[in-house]
Amino acid sequence: MDVLPLQYFAQQVLQEAVLDLKVLTDRSSRLVVHVQTHAGVWVVKADAQAGTFAPEIEALKRLEQHGFPVQRPVAWQDGPPALLLLPWTQGTEPEVGPAAQSIGALLAHLHQLPGHLPPPEGLTWAQWMRGWLQHALTYWLATGLAPAGAPTRLSRWFSRLESLLEKRGTQLILFDGRPEHFIVAPSGDVGLIDVAELRAGDGLMDLAVIGINGPGLLPGVLRGYGPLTPGEQALLKFYSLLRALAAAEWNERELGGADWQRFLEAAALLLPGEGCVGQQQDQEHAAFTAW
Secondary structure (H helix, E strand, C coil), X not given: CCCHXXXXXXXXXXXXXXXXXXXXXXXXXXXXXXXXXXXXXXXEEEECCCCCXXXXXXXXXXXXXXXXXXXXXXXXXXXXXXXEEEECCCCECCCCCHHHHHHHHHHHHHCCCECCCCCHHHCCHHHXXXXXXXXXXXXXXXXXXXXXXXXXXXXXXXXXXXXXXXXXXXXXXXXXXXXXXXXXXXXXXXXXXXXXXXXXXCHHHHHHHHHHHCCXXXXXXXXXXXXXXXXXXXXXXXXXXXXXXXXXHHHHHHHCCCCHHHHHXXXXXXXXXXXXXXXXXXXXXXHHHHC
């Protein structure tokens, strides 16, 4: 995508010249730039698909209403291309220490609120997780790197957790709360960016996303979040495996697989129990998907 429409959009909205422009993200359908003017610093997002930023705008408004530290959208355009102008959030990505505990406390507060966007297609949370697991297993087997007996081991694991999953899925969660989506201001306060995936779900999945993408942060986040029951600890491990495989698939598709191996290795370490030899995997996979 070309940066000129983003620069023009910023100039038209802000009514001043752009002094400096830096590309932050450049993918086939998404472009994000950092813009500096006399009045301040901004971020402009563009996406090839019309209306892409509507969920993010709604999420920002919802979070602001509940007092969470987010930036209010300045202007947007449905497109195509879809465009969104936001104030720049000054700060750095979180590191181990007080910031991690602040993230945990922020998430604990968020997860006390009811979610607004249920699972797709009228599914329950448990049904959605079953389908997600089946997709993740199919992808894992296709890589040729799934541990021996993975289908059977996952099937048994899900069976043990299904009754717990049936009681989950109603909290307000970030869903894509990777460490880089938390920004630590010079004051030490923690803000949120890139919240388009805000929805109803299980707050433990937010913890899993942090653990997979920033494992060093998770102990501090958990200290700020509060103690987990044994059942919650089991679900956190399950979600961590799901999100590790999802991260591997996304990384391979969007980023050329730079961290693909690391995510697959993390998933393998999270898989419980002993399984059967790899020659039996196809038959077990068929049984699992039918089940």
